[in-house]
Amino acid sequence: MKIVSIVGARPQFVKAATVSRVLRRDPATREILLHTGQHYDDNMSEIFFRELNIPEPDYNLEVGSGSHAEQTGAMMKRIEEILLKEKPDCTLVYGDTNSTLAGALTSAKLHIPVAHVEAGLRSFNRAMPEEINRIVTDRIAGLLFAPTQTAVSHLTHEGLGDITCFTGDVMYDSVLYYKGWLLKDPEKYRTPEIPAKYMLATIHRAENTDNPVNLKNIFTAFSELNQDIVLPIHPRTRKILQSQVSLPENVHIIDPVGYLQMLKLTLDATRVLTDSGGLQKEAYFLEKPCITLRTETEWVETLHDRWNIITGSDPGLIRQAVLSEHPTTPIRPAFGNGKAAEMILQKLLLF
Numbered sequence: 293m294k295i296v297s298i299v300g301a302r303p304q305f306v307k308a309a310t311v312s313r314v315l316r317r318d319p320a321t322r323e324i325l326l327h328t329g330q331h332y333d334d335n336m337s338e339i340f341f342r343e344l345n346i347p348e349p350d351y352n353l354e355v356g357s358g359s360h361a362e363q364t365g366a367m368m369k370r371i372e373e374i375l376l377k378e379k380p381d382c383t384l385v386y387g388d389t390n391s392t393l394a395g396a397l398t399s400a401k402l403h404i405p406v407a408h409v410e411a412g413l414r415s416f417n418r419a420m421p422e423e424i425n426r427i428v429t430d431r432i433a434g435l436l437f438a439p440t441q442t443a444v445s446h447l448t449h450e451g452l453g454d455i456t457c458f459t460g461d462v463m464y465d466s467v468l469y470y471k472g473w474l475l476k477d478p479e480k481y482r483t484p485e486i487p488a489k490y491m492l493a494t495i496h497r498a499e500n501t502d503n504p505v506n507l508k509n510i511f512t513a514f515s516e517l518n519q520d521i522v523l524p525i526h527p528r529t530r531k532i533l534q535s536q537v538s539l540p541e542n543v544h545i546i547d548p549v550g551y552l553q554m555l556k557l558t559l560d561a562t563r564v565l566t567d568s569g570g571l572q573k574e575a576y577f578l579e580k581p582c583i584t585l586r587t588e589t590e591w592v593e594t595l596h597d598r599w600n601i602i603t604g605s606d607p608g609l610i611r612q613a614v615l616s617e618h619p620t621t622p623i624r625p626a627f628g629n630g631k632a633a634e635m636i637l638q639k640l641l642l643f
Protein backbone atom coordinates (compact mmCIF):
# COMPACT_ATOMS: atom_id res chain seq x y z
CA MET A 293 0.00 0.00 0.00
CA LYS A 294 1.46 3.34 -1.05
CA ILE A 295 0.73 6.17 1.40
CA VAL A 296 1.64 9.83 0.99
CA SER A 297 1.95 11.44 4.44
CA ILE A 298 1.54 15.20 4.36
CA VAL A 299 3.15 17.34 7.08
CA GLY A 300 4.30 20.95 7.29
CA ALA A 301 4.16 22.44 10.78
CA ARG A 302 5.90 21.68 14.04
CA PRO A 303 3.20 19.62 15.83
CA GLN A 304 2.82 17.43 12.75
CA PHE A 305 6.46 16.38 12.82
CA VAL A 306 6.00 14.98 16.32
CA LYS A 307 2.93 12.98 15.27
CA ALA A 308 4.48 11.81 11.99
CA ALA A 309 7.66 10.65 13.78
CA THR A 310 5.61 8.10 15.70
CA VAL A 311 3.31 7.03 12.86
CA SER A 312 6.13 6.84 10.27
CA ARG A 313 8.21 4.61 12.51
CA VAL A 314 5.35 2.11 12.67
CA LEU A 315 4.37 2.39 8.99
CA ARG A 316 7.93 1.84 7.81
CA ARG A 317 8.34 -1.28 9.93
CA ASP A 318 5.57 -3.01 7.97
CA PRO A 319 6.61 -4.37 4.59
CA ALA A 320 3.02 -4.05 3.33
CA THR A 321 3.24 -0.23 3.34
CA ARG A 322 5.39 2.22 1.44
CA GLU A 323 5.37 5.76 2.83
CA ILE A 324 6.23 8.84 0.81
CA LEU A 325 6.79 11.85 3.07
CA LEU A 326 5.71 15.24 1.77
CA HIS A 327 6.72 18.38 3.71
CA THR A 328 4.82 21.47 2.60
CA GLY A 329 7.45 23.84 4.05
CA GLN A 330 4.86 25.74 6.13
CA HIS A 331 7.51 25.79 8.87
CA TYR A 332 11.01 26.31 7.54
CA ASP A 333 13.35 27.71 10.22
CA ASP A 334 15.86 25.12 11.40
CA ASN A 335 14.46 25.19 14.95
CA MET A 336 10.84 24.96 13.71
CA SER A 337 11.44 22.12 11.25
CA GLU A 338 14.80 20.35 10.57
CA ILE A 339 15.61 19.91 14.24
CA PHE A 340 12.60 17.59 14.59
CA PHE A 341 13.68 15.45 11.65
CA ARG A 342 17.23 15.17 12.99
CA GLU A 343 16.52 14.41 16.60
CA LEU A 344 13.43 12.19 16.17
CA ASN A 345 14.97 10.25 13.27
CA ILE A 346 12.14 11.17 10.92
CA PRO A 347 13.11 10.10 7.41
CA GLU A 348 14.20 12.86 5.06
CA PRO A 349 11.06 14.13 3.24
CA ASP A 350 10.75 12.80 -0.30
CA TYR A 351 9.38 16.22 -1.26
CA ASN A 352 9.73 19.65 0.34
CA LEU A 353 7.45 22.20 -1.27
CA GLU A 354 9.04 25.15 0.57
CA VAL A 355 5.85 27.21 0.45
CA GLY A 356 6.81 29.26 3.52
CA SER A 357 4.59 31.92 5.10
CA GLY A 358 1.73 33.95 3.65
CA SER A 359 -1.93 34.74 4.17
CA HIS A 360 -4.14 31.70 4.74
CA ALA A 361 -5.32 31.67 1.13
CA GLU A 362 -1.84 32.24 -0.31
CA GLN A 363 -0.29 29.57 1.83
CA THR A 364 -3.05 26.98 1.34
CA GLY A 365 -3.33 27.69 -2.38
CA ALA A 366 0.42 27.42 -2.95
CA MET A 367 0.45 24.09 -1.13
CA MET A 368 -2.50 22.69 -3.09
CA LYS A 369 -0.96 23.48 -6.44
CA ARG A 370 2.26 21.65 -5.61
CA ILE A 371 0.60 18.77 -3.74
CA GLU A 372 -1.58 18.09 -6.78
CA GLU A 373 1.47 17.67 -9.04
CA ILE A 374 3.02 15.20 -6.62
CA LEU A 375 -0.15 13.17 -6.04
CA LEU A 376 -0.69 12.91 -9.81
CA LYS A 377 2.85 11.63 -10.18
CA GLU A 378 2.90 9.26 -7.18
CA LYS A 379 -0.67 7.91 -7.53
CA PRO A 380 -0.84 6.72 -3.88
CA ASP A 381 -3.53 4.39 -2.52
CA CYS A 382 -4.27 7.00 0.14
CA THR A 383 -2.97 10.11 1.86
CA LEU A 384 -2.47 10.65 5.55
CA VAL A 385 -2.95 14.11 7.07
CA TYR A 386 -2.41 15.23 10.67
CA GLY A 387 -4.11 17.69 12.99
CA ASP A 388 -5.53 21.02 11.94
CA THR A 389 -3.03 23.27 10.19
CA ASN A 390 -3.20 24.79 6.73
CA SER A 391 -1.00 21.88 5.56
CA THR A 392 -3.71 19.47 6.78
CA LEU A 393 -6.43 21.29 4.88
CA ALA A 394 -4.38 21.63 1.69
CA GLY A 395 -3.45 17.94 1.75
CA ALA A 396 -6.99 16.74 2.39
CA LEU A 397 -8.67 19.01 -0.14
CA THR A 398 -6.23 18.26 -2.95
CA SER A 399 -6.39 14.57 -2.30
CA ALA A 400 -10.20 14.39 -2.12
CA LYS A 401 -10.53 16.30 -5.39
CA LEU A 402 -8.28 13.74 -7.08
CA HIS A 403 -10.45 10.96 -5.58
CA ILE A 404 -7.55 9.69 -3.52
CA PRO A 405 -8.87 8.49 -0.14
CA VAL A 406 -7.74 10.63 2.81
CA ALA A 407 -7.17 9.42 6.36
CA HIS A 408 -7.08 12.02 9.15
CA VAL A 409 -5.00 11.55 12.30
CA GLU A 410 -6.36 13.54 15.27
CA ALA A 411 -9.87 13.79 13.83
CA GLY A 412 -12.94 15.04 15.69
CA LEU A 413 -11.36 17.80 17.75
CA ARG A 414 -13.70 20.75 18.17
CA SER A 415 -13.38 24.06 20.01
CA PHE A 416 -16.72 25.29 18.60
CA ASN A 417 -14.95 28.58 17.92
CA ARG A 418 -15.00 29.26 14.20
CA ALA A 419 -12.80 32.33 14.59
CA MET A 420 -9.89 29.89 14.90
CA PRO A 421 -8.37 28.92 11.55
CA GLU A 422 -7.68 25.49 13.03
CA GLU A 423 -11.39 24.88 13.67
CA ILE A 424 -12.23 25.52 10.01
CA ASN A 425 -9.35 23.25 8.94
CA ARG A 426 -10.61 20.44 11.19
CA ILE A 427 -14.24 20.62 10.17
CA VAL A 428 -13.47 20.62 6.45
CA THR A 429 -10.84 17.88 6.72
CA ASP A 430 -13.13 15.57 8.70
CA ARG A 431 -15.96 16.16 6.20
CA ILE A 432 -13.95 15.12 3.15
CA ALA A 433 -11.75 12.39 4.65
CA GLY A 434 -12.68 8.73 4.25
CA LEU A 435 -11.19 7.45 7.49
CA LEU A 436 -11.08 9.34 10.78
CA PHE A 437 -8.68 8.45 13.59
CA ALA A 438 -10.06 9.92 16.81
CA PRO A 439 -7.65 10.40 19.74
CA THR A 440 -10.31 10.55 22.49
CA GLN A 441 -13.88 9.41 23.11
CA THR A 442 -14.93 13.08 23.09
CA ALA A 443 -13.63 13.31 19.52
CA VAL A 444 -15.56 10.12 18.66
CA SER A 445 -18.78 11.65 19.96
CA HIS A 446 -18.28 14.88 18.01
CA LEU A 447 -17.83 12.88 14.81
CA THR A 448 -20.79 10.64 15.57
CA HIS A 449 -22.91 13.71 16.22
CA GLU A 450 -21.86 15.08 12.80
CA GLY A 451 -22.95 11.83 11.11
CA LEU A 452 -19.40 10.58 10.61
CA GLY A 453 -19.49 7.71 13.13
CA ASP A 454 -19.27 5.01 10.41
CA ILE A 455 -15.84 6.12 9.23
CA THR A 456 -14.46 6.93 12.70
CA CYS A 457 -12.25 4.74 14.82
CA PHE A 458 -10.94 5.45 18.29
CA THR A 459 -7.20 4.92 18.17
CA GLY A 460 -5.93 6.92 21.14
CA ASP A 461 -3.58 9.83 20.71
CA VAL A 462 -0.30 9.46 18.80
CA MET A 463 1.08 12.32 20.92
CA TYR A 464 0.62 10.11 23.96
CA ASP A 465 2.55 7.36 22.15
CA SER A 466 5.27 9.94 21.45
CA VAL A 467 5.59 11.10 25.06
CA LEU A 468 5.80 7.52 26.35
CA TYR A 469 8.42 6.60 23.75
CA TYR A 470 10.67 9.67 23.95
CA LYS A 471 10.42 10.06 27.72
CA GLY A 472 12.66 6.98 27.84
CA TRP A 473 15.33 8.88 25.88
CA LEU A 474 15.17 11.79 28.34
CA LEU A 475 15.44 9.62 31.40
CA LYS A 476 18.47 7.85 29.93
CA ASP A 477 20.40 11.05 29.28
CA PRO A 478 18.73 14.01 31.05
CA GLU A 479 21.82 16.28 30.84
CA LYS A 480 21.81 16.12 27.05
CA TYR A 481 18.39 17.79 26.86
CA ARG A 482 18.75 20.32 29.69
CA THR A 483 18.39 23.97 28.66
CA PRO A 484 21.41 26.00 29.79
CA GLU A 485 21.18 29.31 31.64
CA ILE A 486 17.61 29.18 32.88
CA PRO A 487 16.45 29.53 36.50
CA ALA A 488 16.38 26.34 38.57
CA LYS A 489 12.72 26.88 39.47
CA TYR A 490 10.43 28.21 36.77
CA MET A 491 7.06 28.02 35.04
CA LEU A 492 7.12 27.19 31.33
CA ALA A 493 5.09 29.34 28.93
CA THR A 494 4.34 29.37 25.20
CA ILE A 495 2.18 31.79 23.19
CA HIS A 496 1.60 31.57 19.47
CA ARG A 497 -2.15 31.45 18.69
CA ALA A 498 -3.44 34.22 16.46
CA GLU A 499 -6.17 35.03 19.03
CA ASN A 500 -3.37 36.09 21.44
CA THR A 501 -0.56 37.28 19.18
CA ASP A 502 -2.75 39.27 16.79
CA ASN A 503 -4.87 40.84 19.52
CA PRO A 504 -2.82 43.58 21.30
CA VAL A 505 -5.19 43.65 24.28
CA ASN A 506 -4.86 39.91 24.93
CA LEU A 507 -1.09 39.99 24.47
CA LYS A 508 -0.67 42.94 26.85
CA ASN A 509 -2.97 41.30 29.41
CA ILE A 510 -0.95 38.09 29.34
CA PHE A 511 2.34 39.92 29.90
CA THR A 512 0.81 42.10 32.61
CA ALA A 513 -0.28 38.90 34.35
CA PHE A 514 3.19 37.38 33.90
CA SER A 515 4.87 40.47 35.37
CA GLU A 516 2.72 40.22 38.51
CA LEU A 517 3.41 36.56 39.15
CA ASN A 518 6.59 36.95 41.15
CA GLN A 519 7.99 33.72 39.68
CA ASP A 520 10.44 33.07 36.87
CA ILE A 521 8.88 32.14 33.55
CA VAL A 522 10.80 30.50 30.69
CA LEU A 523 9.25 31.29 27.31
CA PRO A 524 10.56 29.53 24.18
CA ILE A 525 9.32 31.97 21.61
CA HIS A 526 7.52 31.22 18.35
CA PRO A 527 8.78 33.45 15.49
CA ARG A 528 5.39 35.13 14.98
CA THR A 529 5.22 36.05 18.70
CA ARG A 530 8.78 37.38 18.65
CA LYS A 531 7.97 39.72 15.76
CA ILE A 532 4.83 41.08 17.40
CA LEU A 533 6.27 41.30 20.90
CA GLN A 534 9.10 43.60 19.87
CA SER A 535 6.72 46.32 18.78
CA GLN A 536 3.93 45.91 21.34
CA VAL A 537 5.03 44.79 24.78
CA SER A 538 7.88 45.58 27.14
CA LEU A 539 9.22 42.40 28.56
CA PRO A 540 8.86 41.85 32.34
CA GLU A 541 12.12 40.99 34.13
CA ASN A 542 10.87 37.60 35.33
CA VAL A 543 10.19 36.40 31.76
CA HIS A 544 13.17 34.64 30.18
CA ILE A 545 12.81 34.41 26.42
CA ILE A 546 14.66 31.61 24.63
CA ASP A 547 14.70 30.52 20.98
CA PRO A 548 12.25 27.79 19.91
CA VAL A 549 13.50 24.39 21.04
CA GLY A 550 13.19 20.87 19.65
CA TYR A 551 10.75 18.27 20.95
CA LEU A 552 13.09 16.53 23.39
CA GLN A 553 14.34 19.75 24.96
CA MET A 554 10.72 20.89 25.26
CA LEU A 555 9.70 17.67 27.03
CA LYS A 556 12.60 18.17 29.43
CA LEU A 557 11.61 21.81 30.03
CA THR A 558 8.07 20.60 30.78
CA LEU A 559 9.25 17.84 33.12
CA ASP A 560 11.36 20.30 35.14
CA ALA A 561 8.79 23.14 35.28
CA THR A 562 6.47 23.78 38.23
CA ARG A 563 3.56 24.67 35.92
CA VAL A 564 2.83 25.25 32.26
CA LEU A 565 1.06 28.30 30.80
CA THR A 566 0.17 27.92 27.15
CA ASP A 567 -2.21 28.47 24.26
CA SER A 568 -0.89 25.38 22.45
CA GLY A 569 -3.10 22.31 22.15
CA GLY A 570 -0.16 19.91 22.07
CA LEU A 571 1.55 21.35 25.13
CA GLN A 572 -1.67 21.15 27.19
CA LYS A 573 -1.62 17.42 26.59
CA GLU A 574 2.11 16.97 27.12
CA ALA A 575 1.79 18.77 30.47
CA TYR A 576 -1.04 16.38 31.39
CA PHE A 577 0.88 13.26 30.31
CA LEU A 578 3.89 14.43 32.34
CA GLU A 579 1.66 15.32 35.32
CA LYS A 580 2.32 19.06 35.29
CA PRO A 581 -0.57 21.43 36.10
CA CYS A 582 -1.42 23.54 33.08
CA ILE A 583 -3.02 26.97 32.62
CA THR A 584 -4.59 27.44 29.21
CA LEU A 585 -4.35 30.99 27.88
CA ARG A 586 -7.44 30.54 25.73
CA THR A 587 -11.15 30.74 26.38
CA GLU A 588 -11.80 27.08 25.53
CA THR A 589 -9.97 23.81 24.99
CA GLU A 590 -10.50 20.87 22.65
CA TRP A 591 -8.80 18.61 25.20
CA VAL A 592 -11.57 18.62 27.82
CA GLU A 593 -10.25 15.39 29.36
CA THR A 594 -7.36 17.39 30.86
CA LEU A 595 -9.68 19.64 32.88
CA HIS A 596 -10.57 17.22 35.71
CA ASP A 597 -9.32 18.10 39.19
CA ARG A 598 -7.94 21.35 37.70
CA TRP A 599 -5.00 19.64 35.99
CA ASN A 600 -5.76 22.17 33.28
CA ILE A 601 -7.38 25.53 34.09
CA ILE A 602 -8.82 27.78 31.39
CA THR A 603 -8.10 31.46 31.98
CA GLY A 604 -7.99 33.12 28.57
CA SER A 605 -5.85 36.23 28.82
CA ASP A 606 -7.54 37.54 31.99
CA PRO A 607 -4.77 38.61 34.44
CA GLY A 608 -6.98 37.96 37.50
CA LEU A 609 -7.84 34.42 36.40
CA ILE A 610 -4.21 33.69 35.46
CA ARG A 611 -3.02 34.86 38.89
CA GLN A 612 -5.70 32.80 40.66
CA ALA A 613 -4.81 29.69 38.63
CA VAL A 614 -1.10 30.02 39.40
CA LEU A 615 -1.90 30.18 43.12
CA SER A 616 -4.24 27.15 43.02
CA GLU A 617 -3.42 23.91 44.80
CA HIS A 618 -1.59 21.13 42.97
CA PRO A 619 -4.12 18.51 41.76
CA THR A 620 -4.33 15.43 43.96
CA THR A 621 -6.07 12.86 41.75
CA PRO A 622 -4.06 10.92 39.16
CA ILE A 623 -4.33 11.65 35.45
CA ARG A 624 -6.83 9.47 33.57
CA PRO A 625 -6.13 7.03 30.73
CA ALA A 626 -8.32 8.93 28.24
CA PHE A 627 -5.77 9.06 25.43
CA GLY A 628 -5.45 5.36 24.62
CA ASN A 629 -2.82 2.79 25.56
CA GLY A 630 0.25 4.27 23.86
CA LYS A 631 -0.33 2.14 20.75
CA ALA A 632 -2.35 4.57 18.64
CA ALA A 633 0.12 4.36 15.75
CA GLU A 634 -0.17 0.54 15.58
CA MET A 635 -3.95 0.84 15.48
CA ILE A 636 -3.70 3.43 12.71
CA LEU A 637 -1.52 1.07 10.66
CA GLN A 638 -3.99 -1.82 11.07
CA LYS A 639 -6.93 0.34 10.00
CA LEU A 640 -5.02 1.81 7.07
CA LEU A 641 -4.24 -1.66 5.73
CA LEU A 642 -7.99 -2.29 5.50
CA PHE A 643 -8.80 1.16 4.05
Ligand code: UD1
Binds near residue numbers: 332337390
Ligand atom coordinates in the same frame (compact mmCIF):
# COMPACT_ATOMS: atom_id res chain seq x y z
C1 UD1 B 1 0.65 26.87 12.67
C2 UD1 B 1 -0.76 26.29 12.75
C3 UD1 B 1 -1.14 26.11 14.21
C4 UD1 B 1 -0.10 25.32 14.96
C5 UD1 B 1 1.24 26.00 14.80
C6 UD1 B 1 2.35 25.27 15.51
C7 UD1 B 1 -2.21 27.01 10.89
C8 UD1 B 1 -3.37 27.85 10.52
N1 UD1 B 1 -1.74 27.18 12.15
O1 UD1 B 1 0.59 28.19 13.22
O2 UD1 B 1 -2.37 25.42 14.27
O3 UD1 B 1 -0.45 25.26 16.34
O4 UD1 B 1 1.53 26.05 13.39
O5 UD1 B 1 3.49 26.09 15.58
O6 UD1 B 1 -1.74 26.23 10.09
N2 UD1 B 1 7.34 31.70 10.96
C9 UD1 B 1 8.71 31.81 10.87
N3 UD1 B 1 9.41 30.64 10.65
C10 UD1 B 1 8.82 29.44 10.52
C11 UD1 B 1 7.42 29.36 10.60
C12 UD1 B 1 6.70 30.50 10.83
O7 UD1 B 1 9.30 32.87 10.97
O8 UD1 B 1 9.53 28.42 10.34
C13 UD1 B 1 6.57 32.94 11.23
C14 UD1 B 1 6.19 33.70 10.00
O9 UD1 B 1 6.22 35.06 10.27
C15 UD1 B 1 4.74 33.29 9.77
C16 UD1 B 1 4.25 33.11 11.21
O10 UD1 B 1 5.37 32.60 11.91
O11 UD1 B 1 4.04 34.22 9.06
C17 UD1 B 1 3.11 32.15 11.34
O12 UD1 B 1 3.44 30.88 10.78
P1 UD1 B 1 2.30 29.93 10.17
O13 UD1 B 1 2.88 28.65 9.71
O14 UD1 B 1 1.48 30.67 9.20
O15 UD1 B 1 1.36 29.62 11.40
P2 UD1 B 1 1.72 29.25 12.92
O16 UD1 B 1 1.43 30.42 13.76
O17 UD1 B 1 3.07 28.63 13.08
